[in-house]
Amino acid sequence: MxxxxxxxxxxxxxxxxxxxxxxxxxxxxxxxxxxxxxxxxxxxxxxxxxxxxxxxxxxxxxxxxxxxxxxxxxxxxxxxxxxxxxxxxxxxxxxxxxxxxxxxxxxxxxxxxxxxxxxxxxxxxxxxxxxxxxxxxxxxxxxALTAWNALFVAGRPLKAGQSVLVLGTGGVSIFALQFARAAGARVIATSSSDAKIARLKQMGADACINYKSTPDWENEVQRLTGGAESKAPDGRTVVVGGGVDVVVEVGGAGTLPKSYAALGWSGKISLIGVMTQQENPAALNPIGLAFKAGSVHGIMxxxxxxxxxxxxxxxxxxxxxxxxxxxxxxxxxxxxxxxxxxxxxxxxxxxx
Ligand SMILES: NC(=O)c1ccc[n+]([C@@H]2O[C@H](COP(=O)([O-])OP(=O)(O)OC[C@H]3O[C@@H](n4cnc5c(N)ncnc54)[C@H](OP(=O)(O)O)[C@@H]3O)[C@@H](O)[C@H]2O)c1
CATH class of the missing domain: 3.90.180.10 (Medium-chain alcohol dehydrogenases, catalytic domain)
Structure with a gap:
């Protein structure tokens, strides 16, 4: 053969x-x-x-x-x-x-x-x-199976009416978009490409963010989910008080701190991917999750x-x-x- x-x-x-x-x-x-x-x-x-x-x-x-x-x-x-x-x-x-x-x-x-x-x-x-x-x-x-596990099996399963953040337009994220929409959830999606964002919208994404032209996309996710501007202790303007219920985290150490920031009260980060920088000290400090009763759940x-x-x-x-x-x-x-x-x-x- x-x-x-x-x-x-x-x-x-x-x-x-x-x-x-x-x-x-x-x-x-x-x-x-x-x-x-x-x-x-x-x-x-x-x-x-x-x-x-x-x-x-x-x-x-x-x-x-x-x-x-x-x-x-x-x-x-x-x-x-x-x-x-x-x-x-x-x-x-x-x-x-x-x-x-x-x-x-x-x-x-x-x-x-x-x-x-x-x-x-x-x-x-x-x-x-x-x-x-x-x-x-x-x-x-x-x-597909990774997206399914991330949304419905690992940790708290997604419920209708909740919100999901998917990162990029690769295999796992597009399945997560399809599954989350079918489950009656609101989907916020990111991509590096406006042409791909047009396709995301055709597929039913409720809101999309270009993560290249909007590098602080975590603030935009917060804004889209009812957050309001606030001053961080280091003087940066951040948006807090909103946040999604589930992040389908395919980025890894490079995007994880932003996913912590984009998460809402009692939300779940399904930890899947390794596409961005392999080491990032900010990724190792998930203390912000404590103040929103959030969780990180590994997916295999x-x-x-x-x-x-x-x-x-x-x-x-x-x-x-x-x-x-x-x-x-x-x-x-x-x-x-x-x-x-x-x-x-x-x-x-x-x-x-
Ligand atoms: N733990 C597990 O069980 C498991 C299972 C499956 C996959 N994974 C991991 O999950 C990740 C995704 O896998 P995949 O097969 O779905 O990938 P893929 O189909 O190759 O998709 C890659 C897409 O991710 C997006 N992307 C790249 N860098 C990004 C960034 N900095 N921020 C946001 N999006 C970014 C890009 O979308 P745009 O072109 O739209 O920007 C790119 O097209 C990989 O790290 C993979 O190893 C883990």
């Missing part, structure tokens, strides 16, 4: 190469999936550029998120049958509750889905609804059970993933270049 390998992590796109690998054969409990589409997440960028927090020891097949159909099953498989349309789960062994130890993800450190065929255990599969295309389903295992993608709950909610609410750009198999490097350039809204995919 054909596959892509990252032959040495962190050494750039020249080390993303097409290879031939033996067709996998299913053992007891195992399933071979003929992959049809795969999508990129932010984590796939440091895998080629360097800096991923758990580097893979050698060559590996990249990408965690994909969809395809079952083409072979081993003895004892009962959860799926030949021809079923499925997604492999991000953490193959996390079915429900607390994940077992050693739960490495697909696409590093485990071999991922940018291959014609993938061998998985039957427990690491979710059946996808008939009305979702392979491309749409390939957006779900990491990006999600379990298979959460995935299945999310699919039910998506079907009921007619939520479809935003497939922005789809590249042919031979153009996988172009897909990576597009993601690295930030030239997308929602998801970038590769057809397999």
């Amino acid at each position: 054909k596959a892509y390998e990252i032959q040495k992590e962190g050494e750039g796109l020249d080390r993303l190469v097409q290879v031939e690998r033996p067709d996998p054969q299913p053992g007891p409990g195992q399933v071979v999936v003929r992959m049809r589409a795969a999508s990129l997440n932010y984590r796939d960028q440091p895998m080629v550029k360097g800096g991923y927090h758990t580097p893979a020891p050698g060559a590996f097949i990249p990408l965690s998120d994909g969809a395809g159909e079952v083409v072979a099953v081993g003895d004892g498989v009962h959860r799926v049958k030949l021809g079923d349309r499925v997604c492999p789960t991000f953490f193959q062994v996390w079915v429900d509750g607390r994940p077992p130890a050693g739960y490495g993800a697909l696409g590093g450190p485990r071999d991922g889905v940018l291959a014609e065929q993938v061998l998985v255990h039957e427990d690491g599969l979710v059946k996808i609804p008939d009305d979702l295309s392979f491309e749409e389903a390939a957006c779900l295992p990491c990006a 993608v999600g379990s298979r059970a959460m995935f299945e709950d999310m699919l039910k909610a998506m079907a009921l609410n007619g939520i479809r993933p935003v497939v922005d750009k789809v590249f042919a198999w031979d153009d996988a490097r172009k897909a990576y270049e597009t993601a690295i350039a930030g030239d997308f809204f929602g998801k970038v995919l590769i057809r397999i």
Whole structure:
């Protein structure tokens, strides 16, 4: 079968190469999936550029998120049958509750889905609804599930009438916008691009802020949620007294202090991402949260059970993933270049 390998992590796109690998054969409990589409997440960028927090020891097949159909099953498989349309789960062994130890993800450190065929255990599969295309389903295992967990599972679940802040227009944030709107919440969204802000509004964002032209966007979030100007002890003008109920925090240390400031009374920051500066002393001082009874809740993608709950909610609410750009198999490097350039809204995919 054909596959892509990252032959040495962190050494750039020249080390993303097409290879031939033996067709996998299913053992007891195992399933071979003929992959049809795969999508990129932010984590796939440091895998080629360097800096991923758990580097893979050698060559590996990249990408965690994909969809395809079952083409072979081993003895004892009962959860799926030949021809079923499925997604492999991000953490193959996390079915429900607390994940077992050693739960490495697909696409590093485990071999991922940018291959014609993938061998998985039957427990690491979710059946996808008939009305979702392979491309749409390939957006779900990491990006959508993380947004779902951040809003409805971790800590206090989002309620109708509450407000949510989403940062940027990548995979997790766009799913969070869709899920929060479907749940009856008000969504404030940020982006570096006015053109992308126009798309956010079309998708139902209630208010948008360009975080490049408005670097103090936390004050704007406060203003939009009923806050009023006040003088900080250091003489700065800040806006306080408003704030959102949930921040879907994909920025990391660079944006976290602003997210503390944008949060409202008893709000929750779902701590997800690492896109901005890795170290920031202000991020280490969440004392302001104490005065608004706020919380920071870590998120690790999600379990298979959460995935299945999310699919039910998506079907009921007619939520479809935003497939922005789809590249042919031979153009996988172009897909990576597009993601690295930030030239997308929602998801970038590769057809397999
Ligand atoms: N903990 C977990 O379980 C988990 C799961 C999934 C993802 N993540 C993390 O979450 C983050 C987002 O992942 P993703 O796959 O959704 O990313 P993505 O699809 O690659 O989206 C990146 C987008 O983020 C926006 N962005 C970049 N810098 C920003 C900043 N300083 N402030 C606000 N927005 C900024 C940009 O939007 P604009 O172009 O609109 O400016 C960019 O297009 C990554 O750090 C990823 O590693 C963690």
